[in-house]
Amino acid sequence: PTEILIVGGGLAGSEAAFQLAERGHAVRLVEMKPHKRTPAQTGDGLAELVCSNSLRGAALGNAVGLLKEELRRAGSLILRCADLTAVPAGGALAVDRERFSAEVTRALSAHPRITIESREVTAIPAERPVILATGPLTTDALAADLERAVGAEHLAYYDAIAPILSADSLDWDKVWKQSRYGKGGEAESEGGDDAYVNCPFDEAQYRAFVRALVESEKVPARDFEEPRYFEGCLPCEVMAERGEMTLAFGPMKPVGLVDPRTDKRPYAVVQLRQEDEAGTAYNLVGFQTRMKYGEQLRVFRMIPGLEEAEFLRMGSVHRNTFVNAPEQLGPGMELLARPGVFLAGQISGVEGYVESAAGGLLCGLLLAQRQRGETLRPPPPTTALGGLLTHLTRKQPRYQPSNITWAHVAPLPLEDGQRKLRKRARYDAMAERALRDIDAWLATHP
Ligand code: FAD
Secondary structure (H helix, E strand, O other), X not given: OOOEEEEOOOHHHHHHHHHHHHOOOOEEEEEOOOOOOOOOOOOOOOOOOOOOOEEEEOOOOOHHHHHHHHHHHOOOHHHHHHHHOEEOOOOXXXXXXXXXXXXXXXXXXXXXXXXXXXXXXXXXXOOOOEEEOOOOOOOHHHHHHHHHHHOHHHEEEEEEEOOEEEHHHOOOOOOEEOOHHHOOOOOXXXXXXXXXXXEEEOHHXXXXXXXXXXXXXXXXXXXXXXXXXXXXXXXXXXXXXXXXOHHHHOOOOOOOOOEOOOOEOOOEEEEEEEOOOOOOEEEEOXXXXXXXXXXXXXXXXXXXXXXXXXXXXXXXXXXXXXXOHHHHEEOOOEEXXXXXXXXXXXXXXXXXXXXXXXXXXXXXXXXXXXXXXXOOOOOOOOXXXXXXXXXXXXXXXXXXXXXXXXXXXXXXXXXXXXXXXXHHHHHHHHHHHHHHHHHHHHHHOO
């Protein structure tokens, strides 16, 4: 079969290379190290973990724990090397990063069908098929070429992420569903009158909230993350610093909204937008933030109705090159603008070590199906691997990278009565169903 070119030997590229080679394909893996490194890298090996050495929670009642177990069952190289080099970390899977990277490097270097080449790729290669897996710090020349391919509005160099909350942790006695002017909010296509949930502030609450945002502790930017925000997605604390009323005239403007409990327009509102079809999760519209995680919990729980909110994802802002996947990728993670070019890992808008490895595995398996001339059969949406694909394909008003969360996995059917289960029991039931479904899928997809 044709040789498959993969650019980037990080978590996604290494995993994709292994999966394709194991399925009989000759693979050329091009990694720029050791000639050049991204500003976050220090080592020379493949699959370098640039920051924490943790692959996060191990328990199956945790979405990333489930994703890891699915990867294990799917024969992931990254998970095998992580298990082999694990260090004690309580309920998490953490690894000895040097040994982990060395194991991945050894396995790929020794593979009879993999050739590793060391050079920087400065434009989308002409070879087909090619997988780009160059990660959040893709070098400038290649990123510029990718930007030419997809258009500047579909390639981001930063992500500014707002937190996501679980719907059943909101205080529904205080908040209410309504879109501004009874329409679908910012864009009518986003939904009907109940696409948004509103948290009402009186004047004293608003002023205290803005003060807390300004005074909160922020995560310091690294050298290569010098803030260059788009005006359209400024962190909320930056807006708060511009003036006490900036938020009240921006994302917190109350126009077009009436609190059904007072029949009045509130002084200000924070709006939450539905995150998934089933309405199990909501994001805080316009509240991308660089506050430290503990500060986010403290400050955002000052929002009326969010006093007990459970955070499914925290907000953050950092340097991150990624493509607007739901608009730019076809099935099988193929760039619509460049047929035969596939994206894997963080560059497609997944977030995290495990998710990037999973993106590489998915890209590899789907490309192998395609090379065999089969119609693509992705893993079912009831699984965490399928959920990751749901994230890459679900159209959203402002696509942002995401870790895997339960909101990506298809909810349990109502008729089971299982949605009424307590959250822990529900997640356990979803994990059990996912493992059953992934086993069945793997059995029919060699
Ligand atoms: P990478 O692992 O970055 O791999 C991309 C590879 O492509 C690199 O080896 C790079 O050298 C190579 N490359 C880049 N451009 C070119 C080119 N033009 N030609 C040839 N090769 C090229 N996630 C977590 O889960 N936990 C964390 O603690 C964490 N910390 C992070 C800290 C920082 C500073 C950053 C930037 C990200 C962090 N992430 C973290 C997010 C993410 O999970 C990792 O970046 C992850 O490594 C992404 O996997 P990837 O395979 O997509 O990209």
